[in-house]
Amino acid sequence: DAGVTQSPTHLIKTRGQQVTLRCSPKSGHDTVSWYQQALGQGPQFIFQYYEEEERQRGNFPDRFSGHQFPNYSSELNVNALLLGDSALYLCASSLAVNEQYFGPGTRLTVT
Amino acid sequence: AQKITQTQPGMFVQEKEAVTLDCTYDTSDPSYGLFWYKQPSSGEMIFLIYQGSYDQQNATEGRYSLNFQKARKSANLVISASQLGDSAMYFCAMRLYAGGTSYGKLTFGQGTILTVHP
Numbered sequence: 137d138a139g140v141t142q143s144p145t146h147l148i149k150t151r152g153q154q155v156t157l158r159c160s161p162k163s164g165h166d167t168v169s170w171y172q173q174a175l176g177q178g179p180q181f182i183f184q185y186y187e188e189e190e191r192q193r194g195n196f197p198d199r200f201s202g203h204q205f206p207n208y209s210s211e212l213n214v215n216a217l218l219l220g221d222s223a224l225y226l227c228a229s230s231l232a233v234n235e236q237y238f239g240p241g242t243r244l245t246v247t
Numbered sequence: 248a249q250k251i252t253q254t255q256p257g258m259f260v261q262e263k264e265a266v267t268l269d270c271t272y273d274t275s276d277p278s279y280g281l282f283w284y285k286q287p288s289s290g291e292m293i294f295l296i297y298q299g300s301y302d303q304q305n306a307t308e309g310r311y312s313l314n315f316q317k318a319r320k321s322a323n324l325v326i327s328a329s330q331l332g333d334s335a336m337y338f339c340a341m342r343l344y345a346g347g348t349s350y351g352k353l354t355f356g357q358g359t360i361l362t363v364h365p
Contacts, residue, residue, distance in 0.1 A: 178338055178355030224290055238292035
């Protein structure tokens with residue numbers, strides 16, 4: 137049973153560009169959450185998707201948007217990249233209240 | 248609002264000894280869950296253990312146990328018989344179940360770096 141997968145593993149972008157990160161949840165999991173983790177910090181919640189709709193959102197600007205597909209996979213889009221967007225982006229999936237499994241993350245560097 | 252506090256930036260332990268990583272939380276909601284994760288240098292967050300606010304007994308998963316003291320709002324992680332592979336960053340996190348919903352975000356603490364010495 138495959139766990140949560142994310143792509144790409146690493147990404148380097150220039151300020152002002154746009155980026156799309158992808159996530160496939162653990163088999164059978166219908167809820168996908170995205171987190172941003174700056175170096176040396178705990179992850180910060182960006183948003184959560186369920187049944188293809190954004191169900192909850194953290195304190196992130198509208199430059200951060202997402203999508204969930206019918207197969208429960210998800211994308212995170214960031215527009216007009218800033219240097220401060222450099223971070224590890226983690227995707228997590230869950231089916232029950234007592235679980236949330238994370239993927240390996242995508243390390244984004246903005247230059 | 249909820250908050251997680253991990254006051255130990257770094258901890259050291261000798262191989263085969265036990266270690267306790269501290270976590271305190273702040274919420275006025277009576278219904279919540281507490282999680283511990285391990286994050287090695289590779290970056291992946293590995294789920295270790297879960298404790299629900301209404302669970303009567305402390306959670307255990309192999310060498311991991313959670314010392315849940317509800318009145319003190321603490322949820323310390325105890326790792327028994329430490330191994331070299333336990334060296335990593337450890338995060339405590341909380342999820343609220345306000346209004347009967349179960350999809351609340353996880354709020355994380357700042358983490359504790361554990362180093363296991365041979």
